[in-house]
Amino acid sequence: MDVEELLAEQIAYYRARAPEYDDWWERRDRYYQGPEFFEWWRAEIDSVARWFKGLAPLGAVLEIAAGTGNITRLLAPHADSVLALDSSTETLEINAVKTAGMSVEYVAADIFAWESDRRFDTVAFGFWLSHVPEARFEQYWGKVARWLVPGGRAVFVDNRPPDGDWFERRTGNTDAVYDSSRGTSQRTLRDGHSFDIVKVFWEPDVLEHRLRTLGWQAQVGRTSGAFIHGVATLGHSISE
């Protein structure tokens, strides 16, 4: 499968997954792994929420791959406005319910095709960078750069790389079969339907270095468990 086909299948997967996406985030049904894990996961999400809060004020925000709104609703309270972009109208409809009353606009578009003259103080993306294939990494960050005002920030969270049995044990991703050599994951929905999607995990120091080669200054850290988070700017020192 070439990159174009993989990206198309990835879009189709998230459209089909929209009604069950939040089972993962909320740790319900097949993602429920008992009370201890549930508390640990909630603490991880709280630490992501605190991390975004620590970046306030965010000004005008473009959120890429906003999905069902789990990150949108963390961003919006600290933003003047959020433009929430996703390729799936199905996820954006769920997002709109969660963010009702907040200053959020929604746009359904493929990020690799979308163009805009608008500029933003912050370009944010949660659990999206790991779905950008290596072949599109440079193009993607070039787009992010064009959408930022001078001194603006790209901010992101994502899954931490799997190591040892941590990944299986801690994330319980029985719906996902990761192939590190291809940078893909085979995902299975509740109805048994399978899709191949992109999955490229980033170690914080490797990502910082890679972004530096593209002219970004980035600080990438991690929560105590499941996530990495980062701030990247072009040509300015970073104040978090």
Ligand SMILES: C[S@@+](CC[C@H](N)C(=O)[O-])C[C@H]1O[C@@H](n2cnc3c(N)ncnc32)[C@H](O)[C@@H]1O
């Ligand atoms: C892992 S989900 C993350 C959603 C959300 N940021 C969150 O953290 O809950 C990835 C999202 O990327 C969207 N997506 C996939 N391909 C895309 C593309 N080419 N352009 C824009 N969004 C895309 C999917 O529809 C899905 O909502």
